[in-house]
Amino acid sequence: MNDFHLSRRRLIGGAAALALGSRAAVGFALGPARQEAPARVEQLIARMTNEEKAGQLTLMASAQGGAAASALNPPNRNDVEQQLAAARAGQLTGIFNGAGSDWHQRLQTAAIESRLKIPLLFAADVIHGFRTVFPVPLGEAASFEPDLAERTARAAAIEASAAGIAWTFAPMVDIARDARWGRGVEGAGEDILVGRRFAAARVKGFQGEGLDRDDSVLACAKHFAAYGAAEAGLDYNSVDVSERTLREVYFPPFQAAIDAGAGSVMAAFNDLSGIPATANHWLLSDVLRGEWGFRGLVVSDYTADEELIAHGYAADEREAARLAFLAGVDMSMQSGLYLKHLPGLVADGSVPQSRLDEAVRRVLVLKAKLGLLDNPFGRIVRGREAQRVRAAGALALAREAARRSIVLLKNEGPLLPLPRSGRRIALIGPFGAGQHDLIGPWNVYGDDQQAVDLATGLRRALADPGLLAIVPGSGVEEPIAGGIEAAVAAARGADIVILAIGEGAHMSGEAQSRTEVIVPRPQQQLADAVAAVGKPTLVILKNGRALALEGGVLAADAILVSWFLGSETGPALADIIFGDHGPSARLPVSFPIESGQEPYHYDHRSTGRPNPPGPPEEYKAHYRTAANEARFPFGHGLTYGRIVYADLRLGSDRLRSGAPLAISVTVRNEGSRPAEEVVQLYTHERAASITRPVRQLKDFRKVAIPAGGSVTVHFSLRAEDLRFVGPANRWSVEPGSFDLWVGPSAAEGLAGRFELLA
Ligand code: BGC
Numbered sequence: 001m002n003d004f005h006l007s008r009r010r011l012i013g014g015a016a017a018l019a020l021g022s023r024a025a026v027g028f029a030l031g032p033a034r035q036e037a038p039a040r041v042e043q044l045i046a047r048m049t050n051e052e053k054a055g056q057l058t059l060m061a062s063a064q065g066g067a068a069a070s071a072l073n074p075p076n077r078n079d080v081e082q083q084l085a086a087a088r089a090g091q092l093t094g095i096f097n098g099a100g101s102d103w104h105q106r107l108q109t110a111a112i113e114s115r116l117k118i119p120l121l122f123a124a125d126v127i128h129g130f131r132t133v134f135p136v137p138l139g140e141a142a143s144f145e146p147d148l149a150e151r152t153a154r155a156a157a158i159e160a161s162a163a164g165i166a167w168t169f170a171p172m173v174d175i176a177r178d179a180r181w182g183r184g185v186e187g188a189g190e191d192i193l194v195g196r197r198f199a200a201a202r203v204k205g206f207q208g209e210g211l212d213r214d215d216s217v218l219a220c221a222k223h224f225a226a227y228g229a230a231e232a233g234l235d236y237n238s239v240d241v242s243e244r245t246l247r248e249v250y251f252p253p254f255q256a257a258i259d260a261g262a263g264s265v266m267a268a269f270n271d272l273s274g275i276p277a278t279a280n281h282w283l284l285s286d287v288l289r290g291e292w293g294f295r296g297l298v299v300s301d302y303t304a305d306e307e308l309i310a311h312g313y314a315a316d317e318r319e320a321a322r323l324a325f326l327a328g329v330d331m332s333m334q335s336g337l338y339l340k341h342l343p344g345l346v347a348d349g350s351v352p353q354s355r356l357d358e359a360v361r362r363v364l365v366l367k368a369k370l371g372l373l374d375n376p377f378g379r380i381v382r383g384r385e386a387q388r389v390r391a392a393g394a395l396a397l398a399r400e401a402a403r404r405s406i407v408l409l410k411n412e413g414p415l416l417p418l419p420r421s422g423r424r425i426a427l428i429g430p431f432g433a434g435q436h437d438l439i440g441p442w443n444v445y446g447d448d449q450q451a452v453d454l455a456t457g458l459r460r461a462l463a464d465p466g467l468l469a470i471v472p473g474s475g476v477e478e479p480i481a482g483g484i485e486a487a488v489a490a491a492r493g494a495d496i497v498i499l500a501i502g503e504g505a506h507m508s509g510e511a512q513s514r515t516e517v518i519v520p521r522p523q524q525q526l527a528d529a530v531a532a533v534g535k536p537t538l539v540i541l542k543n544g545r546a547l548a549l550e551g552g553v554l555a556a557d558a559i560l561v562s563w564f565l566g567s568e569t570g571p572a573l574a575d576i577i578f579g580d581h582g583p584s585a586r587l588p589v590s591f592p593i594e595s596g597q598e599p600y601h602y603d604h605r606s607t608g609r610p611n612p613p614g615p616p617e618e619y620k621a622h623y624r625t626a627a628n629e630a631r632f633p634f635g636h637g638l639t640y641g642r643i644v645y646a647d648l649r650l651g652s653d654r655l656r657s658g659a660p661l662a663i664s665v666t667v668r669n670e671g672s673r674p675a676e677e678v679v680q681l682y683t684h685e686r687a688a689s690i691t692r693p694v695r696q697l698k699d700f701r702k703v704a705i706p707a708g709g710s711v712t713v714h715f716s717l718r719a720e721d722l723r724f725v726g727p728a729n730r731w732s733v734e735p736g737s738f739d740l741w742v743g744p745s746a747a748e749g750l751a752g753r754f755e756l757l758a
Contacts, residue, residue, distance in 0.1 A: 037365050038365070038373075041365055045361060045364070050343040050346050050347070051090075052090045052116060052118075053356050053360045054338050054339045054343055055089070055090045055091040055093065056090075057093060057332060057339075057342065058092055058093055058336060059096060060092060060336070061095065061096060062099065063095075065097050065098065083095065084110045085110075087110035088111070088113050090111075090116060092111070093120065094121030095123070096122070097444050098122055098124070098164070098165075100385060101164050101381075104122050104163065105377070105380050105382075108164070108377060118367070119376035121167055121363075121370070122163075122166055123168070123169060124165045124445075125169045126156050126157070126165065126206075126444070126445075127168075127186055127442040127443060127444075128566065129156045129439075129443065130160040130445045131159055131447070131450075132155065132389065132391075133440075133451065135405040135564065135565045136563050137149075137186050138185045138563060138589070141198050141588040142405050142563070142587065142588050144700055146197040146200070146201035148400075150204050152398075152401050153170075153205025156206070159390075160217055161215045162379070162384045162388035162389065163379075163389075163445075165379070166216075166379055167218040167370075168217045168218070168219060170219065171198070171202035171206075173188070173198075173221050173222070174253075176228040176589070177229070177599045178233035179233070179545040179546040179595075180233025180234075181228060181234075182235055182508040182509050183235060183510055184544070185441055185508040185544035185545060185564075186441075186442055190634060191601075191602075192252050192603075193699070193700075195252065196256035199260070200259065203219040203260040206219040207262075207263070211370050219257065220264040221262045222265065222268070222301070223266055224254055224265050224277060226272060226277075227268040228250070233513050233599065235510060235513045237270065239272050241272075244690065262296065263296040264298070265298050265299075266298075266299050266300070267298060267329050268304075269307065271313070276304075278304040278324050278329055280327055285328040289328065296362065297366055298328050300333045302334045303334045304335075305320050305324035305332050305335050306335035308320040308324060317337050317340065317341065318341045321338055321340070321342060321345065325355065326355065331363065390567075395568060398567040398568040403576055406573065407560065407587055407636075408558070408583035408637055408638040409559040409560070409591075409632050409637070410638070411638055412558065415557040416538065416560075420462055420578050421463035424494045425468050426493065426494035428473045428491065428497060428500070429498075429499050430474055431454065431540070432471075432472065433456075433470050434455075436505075437476075437504050437505045438451035438453060438567075439451055440544065440563070440566065441505050441509030441512070441544055443566075452570040454498075454574075458498075461575075461580075475522065477522065479525070484525065491533040492533055495535065497530055497537040497538070498538045498577075499527055499540065501540075501541065502523070502547070502562075503542060503543050503545070505564060508543075508545055509544065512544075514545075516548075516595040517547050518547060518549075518595060519547060519550075524552070527539070527552035527556075528552035531552030536557050537552075537556040538557065539559045541560065542562055543561060543562075543563060548591065548592050548595045548631065549591065560583070561587070579673070582639050582640040582673060584639060584702065585637050586678045586745070587633070590633055591630055591631050592631060593627065593629070593630070594625065596623065597623070603693035603694070603746075604693060605691050610694075633748075635697070635700075635744065635746045636744070637744075639669075639671075639677060640673040641670075641671035641675025642671035643667060643669055643675060643744065645666070646665070646666045648663070648665045648750040648751075650740070653753065653754050654756075655722075655754055656757045657733070660716040662715075663715040663717060664712055664713065664715070665679065665742045667679055667705060667713060668709075669706065674705065675704075676702055676703065677705060678701070679701050680697060680699075680742070680749070681697070681698045681700065682698060682742075683738050683739065685734065685737070685756075686736060686738065687736055689734060690724060690726060697746070698717060698721050699721075701713055713742075720733065734756075735756050737754075738754050739752075740752040
């Protein structure tokens with residue numbers, strides 16, 4: 001964490017100044033119209049100096065950080081006094097990742113002593129829970145239950161708002177198709193539809209019944225745009241995708257978030273075909289405001305305006321501030337450049353006064369909507385934070401969300417569920433026991449010490465906890481001397497082995513790109529050695545991304561993907577392992593055969609030389625060592641039932657605009673345990689003016705099916721569900737022949753066909 005802190009600060013100072021010509025000022029779309037802003041806002045704008053206006057556009061990291069944030073921004077007496085002074089001087093619009101209500105109370109009191117008494121806005125990265133920690137967003141997406149994400153976002157908002165927080169930098173809605181990129185863990189995976197549904201659900205959860213409620217937080221859809229398309233999966237790297245791909249793949253989750261009412265958007269760090277997102281007028285003004293009519297606030301990412309210099313796009317700080325501001329970034333995070341340069345830029349005519357007023361209006365309108373202008377202390381009520389955090393209901397939700405995020409990749413035998421008694425279990429691996437790596441990456445306020453580890457979860461569930469032997473066997477990325485020998489001995493003395501292996505929390509998240517998406521080598525060696533013992537083995541993966549599994553890991557009898565499950569990791573895993581609940585989650589990202597396939601996503605195009613099903617053929621699209629397919633496809637996940645799909649029916653073999661196609665399928669559970677199945681509907685247009693993905697998810701439904709029971713699932717497919725971004729970069733629907741599948745993953749299903757008529 002300290003390294004991270006240092007690198008962030010270094011970044012601020014490290015941007016070199018380049019002598020470049022300045023770029024012409026461009027027009028911008030209006031934000032909340034004057035007449036829409038409360039009179040109070042206009043009165044304030046009329047009284048503000050340009051320095052005070054620049055202050056309202058300046059957001060800084062808290063001088064006193066909350067939990068992990070204290071490592072990012074360690075408390076420093078001078079910083080604290082300076083921040084209080086900045087609040088009193090009207091030079092600050094708010095802070096982020098602050099320490100909690102007492103500190104927020106002090107700062108707000110200082111702000112209320114400023115000339116115009118404009119309250120501060122307290123923001124935070126509440127990505128997957130506050131003090132109660134829910135599964136990482138990628139894990140939660142595996143539930144294929146947007147409603148669940150809405151509930152956890154709501155619970156997170158209730159806790160965070162009790163600490164005075166009124167704005168979260170979430171949801172992260174970047175589509176992520178390259179498992180090397182570490183930030184995929186913060187989003188909903190590779191699929192557009194899943195991304196849209198989870199984006200909308202999370203926004204609704206955060207913003208709740210209304211922004212002025214004391215338990216609501218303003219959502220921020222980030223990072224706009226295509227941050228997840230970083231070349232080679234390297235975080236912060238350049239992005240060069242077509243406008244079509246932007247519109248068809250990367251924009252829709254942002255549109256969904258905005259349609260759901262998201263009041264703010266964060267501009268991304270990356271450049272887009274040579275123009276940094278933070279200075280991209282087309283993106284931030286033409287598309288976001290002009291086309292989509294977004295009226296909320298655009299905030300930069302952390303020092304991203306200043307980074308325009310390092311990008312080689314701005315010559316110096318002043319130009320960086322001007323370019324970001326004119327492109328449409330209303331608020332600057334952490335660089336301080338707006339405070340420093342906007343008044344001067346307006347004074348010499350480089351930035352129109354109207355643009356400054358417009359951005360300030362957006363900020364003040366949001367502060368008004370959040371109830372801050374009327375009641376600056378509405379979310380800062382003594383005692384409320386302690387009362388609202390880690391309540392029993394929230395922890396129960398954390399356990400439910402965690403078990404609904406666990407994906408069963410394979411289950412030979414079937415090994416799972418395990419019996420609670422009569423078996424000696426060897427729990428092997430670095431993630432078996434201990435208060436570490438439980439809450440996962442990007443959680444500012446959670447605490448591993450308060451989370452329940454796997455060993456504790458198992459012990460609580462076992463009839464005789466004495467039969468559980470625990471051996472780490474390996475560190476996360478380093479071997480332990482004698483570790484493998486001890487693990488092999490434990491495996492020999494056990495009836496069943498549970499291998500808890502995978503990635504540490506530090507291996508995904510920001511700036512944590514990997515060149516190989518594998519189980520770290522020392523753990524792979526451990527798994528291979530343990531597999532050679534030959535005992536029935538369950539692998540429990542901890543992971544922030546899709547992994548390419550091999551050797552002893554892949555050969556295990558059963559594999560559970562557990563991501564980072566948060567506060568209730570151990571109990572949730574025990575719920576699944578011993579069968580109190582069945583696994584119901586699905587992969588929101590394809591697990592490749594080998595790392596070198598990345599970026600791999602199920603909805604790729606066919607190529608002119610697809611390899612037909614079966615063995616590799618000469619001069620067809622495959623690798624020398626791997627097929628062009630996933631080891632475990634998108635949408636895959638087993639249950640404890642035995643699911644059979646039958647009787648696919650289409651209401652017609654033709655689909656017309658305005659007359660949806662009715663589709664139904666019967667899903668039977670021929671097993672002896674109840675199951676929850678995620679029934680997925682995919683289509684493919686055979687020929688179109690733009691080549692179409694081999695399959696694309698159009699709808700999904702999770703249904704509970706009792707043992708021996710069956711459920712008929714109905715879908716309704718509309719012509720507009722089949723639209724794509726056509727040759728002129730506009731959405732269009734093209735008549736033609738379609739394949740259709742209804743099934744349990746992107747690689748299976750009952751097939752049908754229909755014609756889309758003009
Ligand atoms: C991240 C953002 C985050 C911000 C504030 C940046 O480094 O990219 O996602 O919201 O920091 O912590």
